[in-house]
Amino acid sequence: MSTTDLERDIARIASAARECARALTKTTNQARNEALRKIAARIRECAPDILAENAKDLVAAEQDGLSSAMVDRLFLDDARLGAVADAVAEIAELPDLIGRLERAETRPNGLQVARMRIPLGVILMIYESRPNVTADAAALCLKAGNAVILRGGSEAFHSNRAIGRAVAAGLEQAGLNPRSVQVVGNTERESIELLLHHDKEIDLVIPRGGEGLIRFVAQESRIPVVQHYKGVCHVYVDVKADLDMALAIAENAKVQRPGVCNACETVLVHADVAAQFVPRLCARYAECGVEIHGDERVRELGGEAIIPATEGDWSTEYLDLTVAIRVVADLAAAVAHIEQYGSDHTEAIVTADAAAAERFLNEIQSSTVVVNASTRFADGGELGLGAEVGISTTKLHAYGPMGAEGLTTTKFVVRGTGQIRT
Amino acid sequence: MSTTDLERDIARIASAARECARALTKTTNQARNEALRKIAARIRECAPDILAENAKDLVAAEQDGLSSAMVDRLFLDDARLGAVADAVAEIAELPDLIGRLERAETRPNGLQVARMRIPLGVILMIYESRPNVTADAAALCLKAGNAVILRGGSEAFHSNRAIGRAVAAGLEQAGLNPRSVQVVGNTERESIELLLHHDKEIDLVIPRGGEGLIRFVAQESRIPVVQHYKGVCHVYVDVKADLDMALAIAENAKVQRPGVCNACETVLVHADVAAQFVPRLCARYAECGVEIHGDERVRELGGEAIIPATEGDWSTEYLDLTVAIRVVADLAAAVAHIEQYGSDHTEAIVTADAAAAERFLNEIQSSTVVVNASTRFADGGELGLGAEVGISTTKLHAYGPMGAEGLTTTKFVVRGTGQIRT
Numbered sequence: 001m002s003t004t005d006l007e008r009d010i011a012r013i014a015s016a017a018r019e020c021a022r023a024l025t026k027t028t029n030q031a032r033n034e035a036l037r038k039i040a041a042r043i044r045e046c047a048p049d050i051l052a053e054n055a056k057d058l059v060a061a062e063q064d065g066l067s068s069a070m071v072d073r074l075f076l077d078d079a080r081l082g083a084v085a086d087a088v089a090e091i092a093e094l095p096d097l098i099g100r101l102e103r104a105e106t107r108p109n110g111l112q113v114a115r116m117r118i119p120l121g122v123i124l125m126i127y128e129s130r131p132n133v134t135a136d137a138a139a140l141c142l143k144a145g146n147a148v149i150l151r152g153g154s155e156a157f158h159s160n161r162a163i164g165r166a167v168a169a170g171l172e173q174a175g176l177n178p179r180s181v182q183v184v185g186n187t188e189r190e191s192i193e194l195l196l197h198h199d200k201e202i203d204l205v206i207p208r209g210g211e212g213l214i215r216f217v218a219q220e221s222r223i224p225v226v227q228h229y230k231g232v233c234h235v236y237v238d239v240k241a242d243l244d245m246a247l248a249i250a251e252n253a254k255v256q257r258p259g260v261c262n263a264c265e266t267v268l269v270h271a272d273v274a275a276q277f278v279p280r281l282c283a284r285y286a287e288c289g290v291e292i293h294g295d296e297r298v299r300e301l302g303g304e305a306i307i308p309a310t311e312g313d314w315s316t317e318y319l320d321l322t323v324a325i326r327v328v329a330d331l332a333a334a335v336a337h338i339e340q341y342g343s344d345h346t347e348a349i350v351t352a353d354a355a356a357a358e359r360f361l362n363e364i365q366s367s368t369v370v371v372n373a374s375t376r377f378a379d380g381g382e383l384g385l386g387a388e389v390g391i392s393t394t395k396l397h398a399y400g401p402m403g404a405e406g407l408t409t410t411k412f413v414v415r416g417t418g419q420i421r422t
Numbered sequence: 423m424s425t426t427d428l429e430r431d432i433a434r435i436a437s438a439a440r441e442c443a444r445a446l447t448k449t450t451n452q453a454r455n456e457a458l459r460k461i462a463a464r465i466r467e468c469a470p471d472i473l474a475e476n477a478k479d480l481v482a483a484e485q486d487g488l489s490s491a492m493v494d495r496l497f498l499d500d501a502r503l504g505a506v507a508d509a510v511a512e513i514a515e516l517p518d519l520i521g522r523l524e525r526a527e528t529r530p531n532g533l534q535v536a537r538m539r540i541p542l543g544v545i546l547m548i549y550e551s552r553p554n555v556t557a558d559a560a561a562l563c564l565k566a567g568n569a570v571i572l573r574g575g576s577e578a579f580h581s582n583r584a585i586g587r588a589v590a591a592g593l594e595q596a597g598l599n600p601r602s603v604q605v606v607g608n609t610e611r612e613s614i615e616l617l618l619h620h621d622k623e624i625d626l627v628i629p630r631g632g633e634g635l636i637r638f639v640a641q642e643s644r645i646p647v648v649q650h651y652k653g654v655c656h657v658y659v660d661v662k663a664d665l666d667m668a669l670a671i672a673e674n675a676k677v678q679r680p681g682v683c684n685a686c687e688t689v690l691v692h693a694d695v696a697a698q699f700v701p702r703l704c705a706r707y708a709e710c711g712v713e714i715h716g717d718e719r720v721r722e723l724g725g726e727a728i729i730p731a732t733e734g735d736w737s738t739e740y741l742d743l744t745v746a747i748r749v750v751a752d753l754a755a756a757v758a759h760i761e762q763y764g765s766d767h768t769e770a771i772v773t774a775d776a777a778a779a780e781r782f783l784n785e786i787q788s789s790t791v792v793v794n795a796s797t798r799f800a801d802g803g804e805l806g807l808g809a810e811v812g813i814s815t816t817k818l819h820a821y822g823p824m825g826a827e828g829l830t831t832t833k834f835v836v837r838g839t840g841q842i843r844t
Contacts, residue, residue, distance in 0.1 A: 022761060025787055099784060105806055111795060113805050118787055120817050203817055224646060224818045245840040252842035339444060361835050362521060365447055365540055373533060373838025382843070383535050383834055384527055395542050395625055395831040396646045396819035409817040412805055413783050416795025418667040420674035421804070 006186060007194055013149060013182050014198035017122045020180040021147040025119060027176065029096035032142050036092035039170030043085040043135060046166040051076060053162035054131065061155055069259070073129040074156055084135045084163075087387060091139040094386040097408055098145045109419055115410035119145030121203035123407060124195055125389070126151045126217060128209035131159035137206075138167050138181040140389045144407035147180045149202070151195060153209075154187035161185065189216075196221040204397070204407075206390050226402065227394045230317040231261030231345035233375040236334040236360070238351035239270040243277050245372065246350040247284055252374040253348065255288045259319050261391065262346050262368075262378040266314060266324040268334045271297075274327045278302050281325065290321045297327040314341040331356055335363050342366060344393040346378035367393055367400030428608060432616040435571060435604050436623035439544045442602040443569040447541060449598065451518035454564050458514035461592030465507040465557060468588040473498060475584035476553065483577055491681065495551040496578055506557045506585075509809060513561040516808040519830055520567045531841055537832035541567030543625035545829060546617055547811070548573045548639055550631035553581035559628075560589050560603040562811045566829035569602045571624070573617060575631075576609035583607065611638075618643040626819070626829075628812050648824065649816045652739040653683030653767035655797040658756040658782070660773035661692040665699050667794065668772040669706055674796040675770065677710045681741050683813065684768050684790075684800040688736060688746040690756045693719075696749045700724050703747065712743045719749040736763040753778055757785050764788060766815040768800035789815055789822030 024032070043050070054076040061071050076084075097117050104114035123146045125137045134150055141148035152160040164183030171178045184191055196205065199222040206226045207217040218225050235253050237246040253264035269277055274297060282302035285292055293309040294302055302325070313324040314337070328334045331349075338347055348370035349360040357371045368378040378401065380388025385403030392398045398406035446454070465472070476498040483493050498506075519539050526536035545568045547559045556572055563570035574582040586605030593600045606613060618627065621644040628648045629639040640647050657675050659668040675686035691699055696719060704724035707714055715731040716724055724747070735746040736759070750756045753771075760769055770792035771782040779793045790800040800823065802810025807825030814820045820828035 026785055107804070107806055111799060111804075116783070116791075121787075224816075242840070248840065248842055256843055357837070361538070361837075363448055365543075366833065368834040368836065369538075370836040371838060373836060373841040374843050376843035377533060377836060377838075377841065378834070382529070382533075383836070384529055394646075399831045400834045409821045411788065412790040412800070412822045414790060414792040414795060414799060414805070415779070415783075416793060416799075418664070418670065419795040419799065420670055421678055421796050421798035 006190065009186065010191060010194040010198070013184060014195065014201035016179045017147045017149050017182060018201040020177045021119065021121045023177055024145050024147060024180060027145070029098055031174065031176065032145065033092040033096070035171050035174035035176050036088055036139055036142060038173045039135075039139065039167050040085045040089035040092070042166040042170040042173070043081065043088065043163065046162065046169070047078060047081050050081060050159065050162040050166065051078070053158035056158040057156055064155075066155065070129060070155070074131065074159070076131060076159065080132070084132045087132075088135055088139040091143050091387055091404070094143065094404065097143070097404055101413070102410060110417060111419055112415040114413050116413045117408050117410050120407055120409055121146060122201055123148045124151065124202045124205045124223070125149070126192055126205065126207045126209070126213065128153040128213065129155055131156045131163055133208065134160045134163045134183065135167065136387055137389055140387055140404050141407060142180065143404040146407055149182050149184060149195065151184040151192060152187070157187055192217065193220055196223060199223045208390050224397065226390060226392045226398060228261070228391050229393060230343050231263070232265045232315055232317050232341065232343040233262055233345050233378075234266050234268055234338050234342060234347045235264045235375065236268040236331070236347065236349045237270060237273065237277060238331060238349055238353060238356050239272045240353035240356060241273065241350040242352055243273065243280070246277065247280060249348065249350055249372070249374050250281060251284055251288060253376055254285070254290060254323050255321070256374075256376055258321050261317075262375050263319070264323070264375050265316065265318055266326065266341070268326055268328050268337055270331070270334075271327050271329050274301060278325065278327070282306065285323060288321070290323050292323055292325060294325045295327060298325045317343070331359060335360070338364060338366070345391070346370065346375045348373065348375050367391070428613065429616055431608065432613060433620070435606060436544075436617065436620035438601045439569045439571050439604060440623040442599045443541065443543045445599055446567050446569060446602060449567070451520055453596065453598065454567065455514040455518070457593050457596035457598050458510055458561055458564060460595045461557075461561065461589050462507045462511035462514070464588040464592040464595070465503065465510065465585065468584065468591075469500060469503050472503060472581065472584040472588065473500070475580035478580040479578055486577075488577065492551060492577070496553065496581070498553060498581065502554070506554045509554075510557055510561040513565050513809055513826070516565065516826065519565070519826055523835070524832060532839060533841055534837040536835050538835045539830050540833050542829055542831055543568060544623055545570045546573065546624045546627045546645070547571070548614055548627065548629045548631070548635065550575040550635065551577055553578045553585055555630065556582045556585045556605065557589065558809055559811055562809055562826050563829060564602065566826040568829055571604050571606060571617065573606040573614060574609070579609055614639065615642055618645060621645045630812050646819065648812060648814045648820060650683070650813050651815060652765050653685070653815075654687045654737055654739050654763065654765040655684055655767050655800075656688050656690055656760050656764060656769045657686045657797065658690040658753075658769065658771045659692060659695065659699060660753060660771055660775060660778050661694045662775035662778060663695065663772040664774055665695065665702070668699065669702060671770065671772055671794070671796050672703060673706055673710060675798055676707070676712060676745050677743070678796075678798055680743050683739075684797050685741070686745070686797050687738065687740055688748065688763070690748055690750050690759055692753070692756075693749050693751050696723060700747065700749070704728065707745060710743070712745050714745055714747060716747045717749060720747045739765070753781060757782070760786060760788070767813070768792065768797045770795065770797050789813070
């Protein structure tokens with residue numbers, strides 16, 4: 001496809017999305033929920049087609065020598081596809097957002113002022129590997145009344161197209177424009193660049209993938225980008241911690257699924273419990289096969305096997321069975337460490353001291369702050385959003401796990417009886 | 423000042439702001455409100471100094487041949503400065519935002535999840551002429567717990583510096599870091615460019631001024647920008663309108679203060695009341711000295727003096743005693759006109775038909791939608807925000823008039839009893 005053809009193709013996609021977004025502002029929540037139910041049903045019906053297309057991607061992945069982790073993310077079977085359809089059906093049943101009036105008040109001149117929740121317009125998702133994102137993102141965007149452009153990676157090309165066909169069929173059955181959800185067929189990087197220049201048609205870009213992809217999008221985009229660079233999450237074990245609880249949380253946060261962004265990368269331990277806690281923590285991590293990088297005090301307490309931590313360790317997202325441990329003087333030092341090295345993702349404190357918990361909750365400015373629980377709960381589903389389209393570590397426009405509400409904004413609605421301004 | 427000195431100076435400002443923002447996250451609402459009261463008092467005490475400095479700007483403005491409207495925006499006297507101090511004192515008394523918990527719920531596993539309102543961090547305001555913005559923006563940013571960098575125009579250089587000194591003195595008296603509010607002394611355009619590259623230290627840019635300034639900032643910035651390009655606001659007179667009310671609203675929206683963004687630029691009239699209403703509307707506007715650009719039907723009904731409207735008229739922000747009038751077939755045509763030519767600022771419908779009002783409120787996606795009142799109410803003060811830092815016509819991160827709440831975000835706070843994820 002020549003550049004000119006590609007440019008024209010992308011321009012058509014962008015302008016169709018804008019048109020569908022306008023039409024969606026005139027649909028009811030009921031109509032969009034019904035479309036979600038039909039989409040879920042079509043995904044189930046189209047399972048043989050989707051799985052056959054998925055098999056093509058898997059063959060190509062093997063030929064290209066993708067890692068087994070990557071292949072696992074691509075892989076679909078009846079059970080996984082059933083879960084994808086279930087997720088879409090569940091989003092249909094979440095509380096409706098669009099048209100909801102918030103904080104109504106009557107002004108002294110009698111004007112009734114409220115905020116009404118409305119869609120953002122057109123969302124562009126740019127993502128890698130997992131074909132379930134195609135269905136999840138489509139469903140969350142539709143729930144929030146948005147049109148969406150889905151630009152997945154080449155490794156999931158056939159799977160994404162097949163899911164896209166099922167989504168389009170569901171939309172059509174429900175009487176909505178099938179182009180409300182568009183799967184971009186072109187998987188060259190150039191198609192991303194071209195999309196990012198359509199700032200008149202697209203309202204928000206959400207990249208999901210490696211740091212390289214996200215930096216590329218942030219740099220090229222003329223459209224606002226919800227960014228999520230990395231998760232350098234911390235567990236701070238306070239002087240008043242229940243140390244058994246601290247051990248269980250530190251283990252779970254690191255070990256239960258080390259390859260995800262809400263896994264813990266650094267454990268901070270209050271100096272006054274270090275002698276008691278650090279040897280137990282190091283032993284537990286050793287049992288779990290976790291490599292430990294520790295500061296001098298941790299090495300004194302934890303043994304010679306511990307690798308000396310370098311300055312770089314404190315800001316590293318290992319995404320693996322590796323952890324950094326540091327002893328800090330007190331809560332203030334823990335907060336200062338997190339301010340300096342953290343990534344605004346998720347931090348947890350373990351403490352039985354209510355005042356320390358409140359101070360940590362107030363002073364830490366990360367998008368999710370946790371008391372006495374694992375960092376692994378920083379997830380849209382776990383926090384009650386139903387599902388998530390991503391996790392923002394920038395404070396604009398959303399901060400933390402983003403569900404359907406993160407894909408909306410509010411307008412002011414004002415009802416008068418003829419008021420004029422004097 | 424050589425480029426290198428300027429670069430160093432701007433870098434120092436940005437890094438001091440970041441440091442102050444961190445310190446502000448550890449202050450209480452009471453402490454910041456007390457600082458606002460002290461700032462108001464210092465502005466009153468420093469009135470002789472501020473007015474003397476303002477006089478210098480006025481002399482320069484006259485020498486540079488600034489328009490009388492520009493000079494009027496610059497001009498301060500005891501009464502105007504008193505109003506500036508009052509506005510700061512009133513912001514101290516607005517409800518507190520920071521630390522407020524919203525939508526608390528308990529998850530099935532016992533986790534208590536809520537959103538806590540937090541500051542954005544560092545705000546950069548870039549603005550022209552009005553020195554009152556210096557005090558207003560400083561006060562709103564502090565209320566919301568943010569550090570702020572104020573980069574005003576050269577025409578208000580002395581006034582802004584003098585107000586900045588009063589603000590710094592108030593902060594110091596209240597025990598807060600005076601650099602929490604910094605007035606940039608350098609007024610070359612280059613200082614804007616340099617500031618806009620400090621995306622690590624600055625969280626949000628709010629430009630206020632002409633379209634040229636805003637486009638320049640949006641293009642240069644690596645930091646998210648709240649944009650407000652222009653206000654092409656509409657009044658739609660429905661078939662079921664009370665025509666006396668419609669006349670009063672159309673007059674007020676256009677004439678009461680034509681030079682501001684929430685003034686009406688286009689009146690749309692339902693075809694079935696055009697013969698009755700258009701002649702009265704044209705006569706009223708003629709009395710008020712308003713130049714009318716009308717479509718063919720308006721010229722038939724309103725007389726030969728009416729200038730034929732061109733396609734360009736429908737998207738023009740006149741900011742003057744000029745109005746465009748068009749007859750439309752029905753409400754759907756009015757909505758379609760606004761979608762095509764509007765600026766997402768403010769639109770009003772005049773109607774006695776509740777169903778038509780609801781349809782207009784739902785379908786129009788502008789940041790403020792009004793029923794039976796003047797577009798001139800689209801203003802932070804009038805809508806109950808206390809004061810405003812600007813009006814956003816982009817849906818991210820805020821939409822419509824932005825007060826202190828528009829300068830905040832929320833983080834998730836999670837309280838557990840040892841929960842781990844399985």
